[in-house]
Amino acid sequence: MKKTTTGKAGSRAKPVDTRSLQMADIARMAGVSVSTVSRALSGSALISEKTRTRVEDLARTLNYAVNIGAQNLRLKQNRTIAVVVPYDRSTRQHVSEPFFLSMLGSLADAITDRGYDMLLSRVDADELHAVSKLVRSGRANGIIMIGQWRHHDQLNELAANDFPIVVWGAQLPRQLYCSVGSDNLEGGRLATRHLIASGRKRLVFFGDVDFPEAAMRFEGFKRAHADAGLRVRSELCIKVDFTAESAREATQRLLLSGHSFDGLFACSDLMAVTAINTLAENGHVVPDEVAVVGYDDIELSRHFRPGLTTIRQPLEQAGIALVDSLLAVLDGRQPLPTVLEPVLVERATCVVGAKPPTVAQRGAPGA
Amino acid sequence: MKKTTTGKAGSRAKPVDTRSLQMADIARMAGVSVSTVSRALSGSALISEKTRTRVEDLARTLNYAVNIGAQNLRLKQNRTIAVVVPYDRSTRQHVSEPFFLSMLGSLADAITDRGYDMLLSRVDADELHAVSKLVRSGRANGIIMIGQWRHHDQLNELAANDFPIVVWGAQLPRQLYCSVGSDNLEGGRLATRHLIASGRKRLVFFGDVDFPEAAMRFEGFKRAHADAGLRVRSELCIKVDFTAESAREATQRLLLSGHSFDGLFACSDLMAVTAINTLAENGHVVPDEVAVVGYDDIELSRHFRPGLTTIRQPLEQAGIALVDSLLAVLDGRQPLPTVLEPVLVERATCVVGAKPPTVAQRGAPGA
DNA sequence: ATGAAAGCGCTAACAC
DNA sequence: GTGTTAGCGCTTTCAT
Numbered sequence: 001m002k003k004t005t006t007g008k009a010g011s012r013a014k015p016v017d018t019r020s021l022q023m024a025d026i027a028r029m030a031g032v033s034v035s036t037v038s039r040a041l042s043g044s045a046l047i048s049e050k051t052r053t054r055v056e057d058l059a060r061t062l063n064y065a066v067n068i069g070a071q072n073l074r075l076k077q078n079r080t081i082a083v084v085v086p087y088d089r090s091t092r093q094h095v096s097e098p099f100f101l102s103m104l105g106s107l108a109d110a111i112t113d114r115g116y117d118m119l120l121s122r123v124d125a126d127e128l129h130a131v132s133k134l135v136r137s138g139r140a141n142g143i144i145m146i147g148q149w150r151h152h153d154q155l156n157e158l159a160a161n162d163f164p165i166v167v168w169g170a171q172l173p174r175q176l177y178c179s180v181g182s183d184n185l186e187g188g189r190l191a192t193r194h195l196i197a198s199g200r201k202r203l204v205f206f207g208d209v210d211f212p213e214a215a216m217r218f219e220g221f222k223r224a225h226a227d228a229g230l231r232v233r234s235e236l237c238i239k240v241d242f243t244a245e246s247a248r249e250a251t252q253r254l255l256l257s258g259h260s261f262d263g264l265f266a267c268s269d270l271m272a273v274t275a276i277n278t279l280a281e282n283g284h285v286v287p288d289e290v291a292v293v294g295y296d297d298i299e300l301s302r303h304f305r306p307g308l309t310t311i312r313q314p315l316e317q318a319g320i321a322l323v324d325s326l327l328a329v330l331d332g333r334q335p336l337p338t339v340l341e342p343v344l345v346e347r348a349t350c351v352v353g354a355k356p357p358t359v360a361q362r363g364a365p366g367a
Numbered sequence: 368m369k370k371t372t373t374g375k376a377g378s379r380a381k382p383v384d385t386r387s388l389q390m391a392d393i394a395r396m397a398g399v400s401v402s403t404v405s406r407a408l409s410g411s412a413l414i415s416e417k418t419r420t421r422v423e424d425l426a427r428t429l430n431y432a433v434n435i436g437a438q439n440l441r442l443k444q445n446r447t448i449a450v451v452v453p454y455d456r457s458t459r460q461h462v463s464e465p466f467f468l469s470m471l472g473s474l475a476d477a478i479t480d481r482g483y484d485m486l487l488s489r490v491d492a493d494e495l496h497a498v499s500k501l502v503r504s505g506r507a508n509g510i511i512m513i514g515q516w517r518h519h520d521q522l523n524e525l526a527a528n529d530f531p532i533v534v535w536g537a538q539l540p541r542q543l544y545c546s547v548g549s550d551n552l553e554g555g556r557l558a559t560r561h562l563i564a565s566g567r568k569r570l571v572f573f574g575d576v577d578f579p580e581a582a583m584r585f586e587g588f589k590r591a592h593a594d595a596g597l598r599v600r601s602e603l604c605i606k607v608d609f610t611a612e613s614a615r616e617a618t619q620r621l622l623l624s625g626h627s628f629d630g631l632f633a634c635s636d637l638m639a640v641t642a643i644n645t646l647a648e649n650g651h652v653v654p655d656e657v658a659v660v661g662y663d664d665i666e667l668s669r670h671f672r673p674g675l676t677t678i679r680q681p682l683e684q685a686g687i688a689l690v691d692s693l694l695a696v697l698d699g700r701q702p703l704p705t706v707l708e709p710v711l712v713e714r715a716t717c718v719v720g721a722k723p724p725t726v727a728q729r730g731a732p733g734a
Numbered sequence: 735a736t737g738a739a740a741g742c743g744c745t746a747a748c749a750c
Numbered sequence: 751g752t753g754t755t756a757g758c759g760c761t762t763t764c765a766t
Contacts (some may be wrong), residue, residue: 020503022743032751038745048751051444060482064503069440070743077434085475101468108487110451115613116485117506120450136387137432138759139484244670273670280672300667303640303646306759389759400737405761415735437759440742494741 019107021064029062030055038317065316072138076154080117081326082140083107084124086147099187099296103146103168109242112324116141128154132163142166142326152212166326168318170212171337180321180330180338182313184213184285187342188220189227189292191265191311194344196228199351200291201261203233206240206250207267214267217295221265235259240271247271251278262290269294269301276308276349291350307347375650388431397422408433411502411525427513439505447484448693449507450474453492453514466498466635466663470513470535473686481690483508495521499530509533509693519579533693538704545696547688547705549680551580555587556594558632558678560662561711563595567630567658570600573607573617581634584662585647588632602626607638609706614638618645628659631719635662636677643675643716658717674714681707702727 023041027034032051038049041056058064085100104120109295111118119140123130127150134140142164145155152172158165159177162209166178195203205221205346207214225232236259240250251274254261266272272294275287286292286306294301297312321338328335346352394401399418407414407422415713425431439445452467469486478485486507490497495518501507503688509531512522519539525532526544533545553566560568572588574581585604592599603626607617614633618641621628633639639661643653653673664679688705695702713719 024743034743035745035754036752039752042745046751051751063499063503065500067440067743069436069445069505069507070758071745072746073434073436073440073742073760074746076758101472104471104487105468108489112489118432120471120485120487122475122479132430133432136430136437138434270670277670277672300670301666303644303671305644305672377759391759401760402738402762403736409761411735418735437742438761440744441760441762443742493765692748 021062023064023066026055026058026062026064030058050225059244065344078138078141080119080140081111081323082119082121082131082134082141082143083111084121084123084131084134084145084147086128086145086151087122100146100299102298102315103287103318106315107144107322110323113131114327116323125151129158131165132158135164142330144168144322144326146198164326165330166322166329166335168322170216171339172212175337178325178335178337180318180325180340181213181320182340182342184216184342185220185223187295187311187313188217188265188271189224190220190342190344191217191295192221192224193227194309194346194350194352195265195291195293196224198263198287198291198350200350201230202261203236203253204261205232205237206247206264206271208239208241210276211242217265217267223334236261240267242268242270244270244274247274248278251275252282255279255282255284259287264290264292265293266294269296269298269308272308272310272349273300275306276304276306285349287349293350297345301347306349309347309350311342311343312345313342377629387581388429390431390433393422393425393429393431394594397425399668445505445508446482447486447507448478448690449486449488449490449498449501449510450478451490451498451501451510451512451514452487453495453512453518466665467513468663469682470642470685472684474511474513474689477690481694483690487696492518494566498532499525502531507696511535511689511693531693531696533689533696533702535689538706542704545692545702545704547685547692547707548580549685549707549709551583551709552587552590553678554662555584555632556591557587557709557711558584558662559588559591560594561676561713561717561719562630562632562658562660563591563597565630565654565658565717566718568597569628569630570603570605571598571621571628571631573614573631573638575606575608577606578609584632584634600626600628603628607634608636609635611637611641614641615645618642619649622646622649622651631657631659633659633661636663636665636675639675639677639716640667640671643671643673654718660711660717664712668712668714673716676714676717677712678709679712680709 023034023037027037030037032055036047036051037055040052041059043331074155083104121134131143131145134143145165145167147168154163155167156176166180169179169181170184171179191205193218205218207218209215209218222232238250238254240246248271264272264275266275272292276292279286279290284290292309294308294310297310301308317340321340325335325338390401390404394404397404399422403414403418404422407419408426450471475485488501498510498512501510512532512534514535519542522532522534523543533547536546536548537551538546538548559570572585574585576582576585589599603615605621607613614637631639631642633642639659643659646653646657651657659676661675661677664677668675668677684707688707692702692705
C-alpha cells in the first residue's frame, strides 16, 4: 500500500460543517411556521397549493432533506431492517462464502424495494443474544438472520418474547419463530434420486448433520435410498463441515479407506467442487467413475468444469419471503414458515441417461 | 413456494408492543433521576460506585438498551457508514457479482471493527446524486461507494461541497474526492508481462475502456508490450463489458474473425472464465494454445479448472483503507488517495517456464 | 454526587 | 390553511 502525492493536499484541519439545514431555516425563508413546512413536505392535504410549491421549491433548491433520526424519534419508527450474519469462529464460516453473499444481494433488493434501509451486522455466533440489542436500542425494527445456525433454542427464546426476527433455515419442530428456507428434505431426495437414476448405487454423503439443514438433506438422502430399495452405507456417510479444507480431507480419507463408491452428494457446492478436484488429483474421473451432485447452485457451479449438477435454492424468492415475513411480524401478525421448493439443475457431473459408471477408465489409478 | 401448516397459528392481530423500556423507567425503579441513569450508563466519573452498580444491574436485568436514535439526535452524531453500490441498469451490474460481494464482506468487517454500523444501499447509477441524501438526512455520516463508475464529474461535484465520500476505484487526474483502489496500470502490466514471459506474442485484451479501471489496465497492457518491444494488435483489443454474456459473444466473434492469438488478458475473472469455456467448447485448449490471465482473484478462480492465473486485488486492505479514509474525512482531514499493489497469482492458465504455445494440439479443430 | 430543565429536529394535536 | 405547543428519549449545562 502506498500513498500517492497526486490529489488533494495534506491534512488541513477543517472540520466538516455538519450543521446542515433544518426545517426552521426553510420555515424562516418561506415566511411560514415549521409545522407548515413539515406538512408541506409530507404531502399533507391541509396545505394550500401555493405554500406547498414555495416550500418544496425552497427545499429542493437548498438541497434540504428531513432529518430521519428526528423524524423516527418522533414517529417511533425506523424503517430499518438488520440483516445479521452470525460469525462462527470455530467453523470460520465467513461472510464471503458465496452463498451468503448471494443471499445478501437478494435481501438488499427486497428490502430496498419496500422502502426500508438495510443494516448489515455481523455478530459472533456465541453472542447471539446480542442481536436483540439491535432492536431494543432502536437501531432496527427487526432482524433477518442468515446462516447455518445451531441456535434453535436461543431463537425460540427470543421469539417467545415477541421479538421480531425471521430466520433463514430449516423448519423445525416446536419452532416459535418464523423461518424461511428451502425444503431440505426434498432437496436431498432430489439429489439422491438423480444419482440413483444415473445408475449409481454406492453413494457417499458429505455434510454436517449437526446443522438442521444438513440433517434434513441427509434424511432426504435416506428416503431416496428407501424409495429405490437401496440401503444407505453408513461407512460412506461422512461428517464434513462447510469448508473447502474439510471436504478435501474427507475425500482423501475416503479414498484411503478403500471403500468403493460411484456417487457423491455434497451439502454445498463448495464441498462438491473441492471433492471433485481432490478426486481428479487422485486420478478419478467425474462423472465417469463418480457422479456428483452439490447444493446451492452458486455462481461457481455454472462455470466449473465439468459443470456441476446441483440443487438450486431460489434465493430471489427467499429474500422476498424473508422480508415480507418480517414485515408481517412487525405488523403484529404471525406469518407461517415458508418452504421454498429446491430445483435440480442438471449439468455434467451427474447426468441421467448417460453411460453407467466405470470402475476404472483411461487407466486411472486407484479406485 | 408453499405455506406449511406446521408452526404458529394463523394471524391473530396482536400488535407487537414496541413501547420498550426507557431511561425514565430505570430511573424510577432505581429511585434516582434520569440524568443519573444517563451518567451511570455512560460511565461518567461523577457517579458514586454504589449508584452506578445499582443502575447497571437494573439495566442488565431488565434488558435495557439506550435508544440510539434519541442519543444520536441529542449528540448530533450517528455512527453509521453507508456503503453504496451503484446499480447500473444498462450493464446490469449486480450486487451479486462475486467481486462486489467480497468487497462487502471486507467492508463489513472493517466498519464493525471500528464500532460503526453499516448501511447497505443500492442506488441507480443514473440517480447518483441521491446518495447525498443519505448524509443530508442524517441516515449516515458518510458514504463509501463501490462499483465500476464512470461518474467522475458527479463525484467531484459532491466532493467540492465537502461531502464525506470515499470511493473504490482508479485514481484520476484532477480528482477532488479520496479514492482507494488498486494500481490498475501496474495490474495490467503484471498480467501482460506474465503472458509475454510465458512466450505469448499475439495478445487479446478484453475490457471496457469506458471504465477508468479497465482503461488503466489497458494502459498497462500497452506498456508491457512496449517494454518487450512488441506491438499491440488493435484488432485483438475488444470492448467487453463486465458480464459473462458479453465475454462469450466477444470470444465467439474473435474466433470467427480468424485473427490468430495465443494469449488473453481479461479485465475480470468472470470474463476470463467465460472466455476459457467458450474456447474449450470450440476445441481450443487453455493454456496450451491460448494462455489466459484474469483480474480480481475471486473465489471461483481458485476452484476453476484449469486454475486461473489472475491479478489479485487486496480486498482486506481495501476495506480497511476505505473505512479509515472516510473516518479521516469525517474528522475534517483530507486523506490522500490510496493505491494498493495488485499481485499476480500464478495458477495453470498462464505459467511462465512451461512449454511454449502450440498452434494445434490434440487435433483441436480451428485455430 | 445528584436533580431540574433545556433542547437535539421533527410531527401532531389543538387552537384560531 | 396556518401557527402554537407539547413532546419523541436522550444528554448536559447549571444549580444544589
